[in-house]
Amino acid sequence: MxxxxxxxxxxxxxxxxxxxxxxxxxxxxxxxxxxxxxxxxxxxxxxxxxxxxxxxxxxxxxxxxxxxxxxxxxxxxxxxxxxxxxxxxxxxxxxxxxxxxxxxxxxxxxxxxxxxxxxxxxxxxxxxxxxxxxxxxxxxxxxxxGLELEPAETGWSSPARRRRDRRMRELVLTAYEYQCAFCGYDGRLGAVPVGLEAAHVRWWAFGGPDDVDNGLCLCSLHHKLFDKGVLGVGDGDRILVSQHFVGRSPTAQEQVIALAGRPLIGPQPGVRPVATHHRSWHTSQVFHGNPRPGAPLPRTRSRGGSHNRPQVSPRTPTG
CATH class of the missing domain: 1.10.10 (Arc Repressor Mutant, subunit A)
Structure with a gap:
């Protein structure tokens, strides 16, 4: 068997x-x-x-x-x-x-x-x-x-099994100019980006393609919170923060709660932003609860079509 x-x-x-x-x-x-x-x-x-x-x-x-x-x-x-x-x-x-x-x-x-x-x-x-x-x-x-696993491959293959496109990370990070789309973090160790990851909006495990319009460049902290349903992307490409999230420290307030309603830092001109159907899947299947209200920020110069880039100072994620 x-x-x-x-x-x-x-x-x-x-x-x-x-x-x-x-x-x-x-x-x-x-x-x-x-x-x-x-x-x-x-x-x-x-x-x-x-x-x-x-x-x-x-x-x-x-x-x-x-x-x-x-x-x-x-x-x-x-x-x-x-x-x-x-x-x-x-x-x-x-x-x-x-x-x-x-x-x-x-x-x-x-x-x-x-x-x-x-x-x-x-x-x-x-x-x-x-x-x-x-x-x-x-x-x-x-x-x-409580599982204890060794770092090894599954050893399982199937003709129908999808293969990940290893180019996606570099394509997404380049599209977003090596900045977290939520907070603007852009850390490097010498010439090498650190703490930046390519997040699938619609999870790869649920048919999400390895395409730039299904990706976001996120810092490690905001990638984890995005995959846990604390953060999302709503209409107008504004950031959603779940009302279920509780954080009383100044760090939690600044790194998470203050993001509510803020526009995404969009991709560079000519790059497709996150596709509406991928964004909608994440909102219905991953994002938890209702979003917190957020005060709309002033519109700034347009980048990547409808995406606006707020003037934010890069911050190093603490988690």
Whole structure:
């Protein structure tokens, strides 16, 4: 049985590019628990809060109970559920899972395969990370789930698997003249840019192309906040800051909250700005909650079509 292929083809609800990482998050959590205790099981009532936190932090803005993946992951052949009455899930309702004492763990055939080939676990985890989350979140997702992975390739290939365009980073950074589109940070170590990254607006894992109009040059701090849904881009290419974000320190106020309503520092003339359909995907699938109100800034000289460049002083990100 090809467990990597099965991992890559989990049945998920999909419509219009919507994110549905509920099963992948549960699967990553279960792989982590297998690392810690190969014979253990996950009693729903005991892990419900852990799964809720994972869904709240790494799931889409529309919240879903962890009971949904706990029940439905069984259909993919990698997970089993039993209750006080015996094998089988009682359903996808929280009340049913709690009342029946439902407990889940990896399917017996998968547990046997992982015992025979310990490196399989890491390869499966990397397939899940690559297919459902941007690289900026992989490290902290491993920490959040408790996974311990070696820095290695997945060892998995498929004719249909997309390949990243390694030129994208340089194309995007050049387009934005090596400045963070949110704060203007433009640090270098000698001639080498440092702390600047090419962010996919529509995530590569969800069909986002390696095109300049799907990219933003962002500093490391604002890239992470953009991928976590704290920041976004709204109408008029103005920066969105989530009302769910709380930061009382002067640094948080200056680096994040003060960005609300500020226009993006756009790409140089002749370069396509972020495409509306990519921007809309990020707003609906990644950005959390409603945006904070922001006072419109005075319009300045136009760069890159409709993008305006505010007069900002570059600041080094602190996170």
């Amino acid at each position: 090809d467990w990597l292929e099965r991992t890559a083809t989990l049945r998920q609800w999909t419509k219009g590019g919507a994110r549905a990482p509920h099963k992948p998050l549960l699967f990553l959590y279960a792989l982590s628990r297998f690392q810690q205790d190969a014979d253990g099981e996950l009693v729903y009532s005991a892990v419900e809060e852990d799964l809720k936190r994972l869904l709240a932090e790494y799931g889409p803005p529309n919240r879903t109970t962890p009971a949904y993946p706990f029940h439905h992951l069984v259909s993919d052949g990698v997970w089993e559920v039993r209750t006080d009455r015996g094998p089988g899930s009682p359903g996808s309702a929280v009340r049913e899972l709690r009342a029946a004492g439902a407990a889940g763990r990896l399917a017996p055939e998968l547990r046997a395969a992982l015992r025979r080939e310990p490196s399989l676990l890491g390869r499966m985890a990397r397939v899940l990370l690559d297919q459902h989350f941007p690289p900026s979140l992989h490290g902290e997702l491993c920490e959040a789930t």
